[in-house]
Amino acid sequence: MHSTLVRAQTAFGFFTTVAFCVAALIALSGFVSPQTPSADIKLRNVQVVRGRPNYYSTKKEEYAHIKFDLDTDLSTLFTWNTKQVFLYITATYPSLKPSEPPSSAIIWDAILASPSAPWHQNQYEAPGTPDTRKSDPEAQKAIAAPGILHLQNQRPKYQITDYTGKVANRSDVVLELGWNVQPWVGALTWRGWSDWGVWKGLKGGRTERFGFPGVKERVKVQKEDLGTAKGGEGNRGKPA
Amino acid sequence: MADAFLESARDVLEGQIDFEGQRLAELLSTAMLATAGFLSFVVGYMTQNIQLTLWIGLIGAALTLLAVVPPWPSFNKNPIDWLPPQQGVSQLNIEVDGKKVR
Amino acid sequence: MLNLSSLQPRQLAAQILNFALVLSTAFMLWKGLSVATDSPSPIVVVLSGSMEPAFQRGDLLFLWNRGQDTQVGEVVVYNVRGKDIPIVHRVVRRFGGGTGPLRLLTKGDNNAADDTELYARGQSFLNRQEDVIGSVVGYIPFVGYVTILLSEYPWLKTVMLGLMGLTVVLQRE
Numbered sequence: 406m407h408s409t410l411v412r413a414q415t416a417f418g419f420f421t422t423v424a425f426c427v428a429a430l431i432a433l434s435g436f437v438s439p440q441t442p443s444a445d446i447k448l449r450n451v452q453v454v455r456g457r458p459n460y461y462s463t464k465k466e467e468y469a470h471i472k473f474d475l476d477t478d479l480s481t482l483f484t485w486n487t488k489q490v491f492l493y494i495t496a497t498y499p500s501l502k503p504s505e506p507p508s509s510a511i512i513w514d515a516i517l518a519s520p521s522a523p524w525h526q527n528q529y530e531a532p533g534t535p536d537t538r539k540s541d542p543e544a545q546k547a548i549a550a551p552g553i554l555h556l557q558n559q560r561p562k563y564q565i566t567d568y569t570g571k572v573a574n575r576s577d578v579v580l581e582l583g584w585n586v587q588p589w590v591g592a593l594t595w596r597g598w599s600d601w602g603v604w605k606g607l608k609g610g611r612t613e614r615f616g617f618p619g620v621k622e623r624v625k626v627q628k629e630d631l632g633t634a635k636g637g638e639g640n641r642g643k644p645a
Numbered sequence: 646m647a648d649a650f651l652e653s654a655r656d657v658l659e660g661q662i663d664f665e666g667q668r669l670a671e672l673l674s675t676a677m678l679a680t681a682g683f684l685s686f687v688v689g690y691m692t693q694n695i696q697l698t699l700w701i702g703l704i705g706a707a708l709t710l711l712a713v714v715p716p717w718p719s720f721n722k723n724p725i726d727w728l729p730p731q732q733g734v735s736q737l738n739i740e741v742d743g744k745k746v747r
Numbered sequence: 748m749l750n751l752s753s754l755q756p757r758q759l760a761a762q763i764l765n766f767a768l769v770l771s772t773a774f775m776l777w778k779g780l781s782v783a784t785d786s787p788s789p790i791v792v793v794l795s796g797s798m799e800p801a802f803q804r805g806d807l808l809f810l811w812n813r814g815q816d817t818q819v820g821e822v823v824v825y826n827v828r829g830k831d832i833p834i835v836h837r838v839v840r841r842f843g844g845g846t847g848p849l850r851l852l853t854k855g856d857n858n859a860a861d862d863t864e865l866y867a868r869g870q871s872f873l874n875r876q877e878d879v880i881g882s883v884v885g886y887i888p889f890v891g892y893v894t895i896l897l898s899e900y901p902w903l904k905t906v907m908l909g910l911m912g913l914t915v916v917l918q919r920e
Contacts, residue, residue: 406662406667406670406671407661407662407667408658408659408660408661408918409657409658409659409660409714409715409716410658410914410918412660412670412674412713412714413710413714415671415674416674416678416709416710416713416714417710419674419675419678420678420706420709420710423678423679423681423682423702424682424702424706426682427682427685427686427698427702428887430686431686431689431695431698434690458863484693485689485690485693485694485695486695488800488801489800489801491801491820491837491856493819493820495819495820500842500843502845502847504845504846504847505842505843505844505845505846505847506816506844506845508840508841508842508843509818509819509840509841510819510839510840510841510852511819511820511839511840516800516801516856518800521694521695521696522800523800525799525800527799527800527856527857528800563839565840567842568842568843568850568872583819583820584820585820585821585822585837587801587886588886589695589888590886590887590888591885591886592884592885592886593822593883593884593885593886595818595820595821596820638855638856638857638858638859639859651916651917654917655917655918658914658917658918659918
């Protein structure tokens with residue numbers, strides 16, 4: 406500690422140690438905060454059509470278009486260390502080969518921002534949320550209690566297909582709610598079905614088993630029936 | 646000229662403090678950083694506001710650096726009383742390899 | 748002043764040994780973590796904004812590569828065949844598995860389309876075992892940003908070297 410340089414080095418070194426310890430405490434504090442997530446998800450409509458993966462492709466595939474209702478309360482997932490919750494709904498269906506585990510695909514997702522997170526265009530805004538989030542007290546209240554969603558007849562974000570390109574007439578399909586809690590610092594966590602410490606498993610969050618119908622001719626399907634919802638990331642062009 | 650400039654630059658960078666000052670600086674940096682860390686966690690957890698944690702931590706660190714790094718006069722209050730230079734030693738004749746050494 | 752000739756050989760050797768010790772300790776920690784996580788690169792720095800707002804450029808991610816049964820919704824790091832750039836994206840579909848290879852389709856949270864276009868020519872899915880180097884389990888924000896700065900502004904390296912030299916010149920023994 407005799408010279409300026411040594412004092413600066415020592416103080417900065419101890420600062421990094423303290424910062425690391427505080428970060429570790431913050432990361433651990435999430436595990437003692439109780440979680441009681443619940444969800445009710447219902448199939449609304451499912452259609453299968455033939456299409457191409459993109460406009461310049463010659464490959465023909467079958468796509469399933471699934472609409473659903475969702476009522477969920479995930480507010481306990483939002484602690485002081487939560488940056489966002491990536492919410493998603495998967496369709497899980499048995500594979501054609503009996504040796505393979507079921508396949509699954511995301512049909513809809515939403516980034517639920519925590520109140521501590523700065524605004525980002527990809528964050529999900531529940532239907533009816535006014536654009537003027539800052540000035541509107543009602544909208545601010547919706548942000549202050551995040552994780553509560555009531556969606557009616559929600560369009561999917563993604564039409565899904567299989568590795569084989571065939572999804573028509575599959576049976577035993579299940580829609581499931583999943584999430585990924587993204588912390589400010591620490592471990593990422595995912596949806597659990599069973600209790601883990603003070604974290605309760607997800608109550609509900611799964612539909613009855615249903616089947617994909619046969620392929621519907623494109624001409625017979627009204628165009629708006631197959632519309633998909635667009636997330637904020639849709640405005641951002643090319644993948645990177 | 647360049648040497649004199651280098652010397653003065655070294656003096657500024659060196660910022661020597663006395664032994665008592667070093668003990669005080671060590672204690673200050675440890676105590677202040679630990680307090681800032683503890684406070685930032687407790688206040689952040691109580692208010693469930695992680696931004697508060699970040700800011701308390703950063704401000705605490707900045708204050709600590711400010712308090713500890715510069716050679717403040719209070720770190721130099723106990724200068725060491727060195728013995729005065731003695732002339733007597735040079736009177737002795739010490740010879741090494743036939744040469745006089747002081 | 749830095750004067751190598753004035754250093755005793757023993758001191759010089761001690762300096763070199765000390766430096767070698769620091770390097771080898773870092774290397775051992777890295778390789779040890781690599782063995783524990785079964786991943787060739789257990790810690791990665793986020794290089795692109797394609798997972799925003801979950802991950803920003805410069806965030807540090809910890810990977811885990813044991814238990815290859817990756818589920819939809821997990822975030823994986825993969826290398827495109829023929830290229831050596833690790834990409835961090837979320838799994839949106841999974842097929843196969845069991846006795847055969849598990850196939851994954853990924854998408855960046857910030858990308859409009861899935862990654863089919865990013866994969867190697869003729870590849871429409873990732874092979875879990877061959878392409879993926881780990882699944883993200885831990886997160887520390889921002890601390891990796893210095894590596895991005897150094898690779899993007901090479902003159903910063905010169906500045907750092909200059910500062911180091913200056914402290915050596917300005918330090919008295």
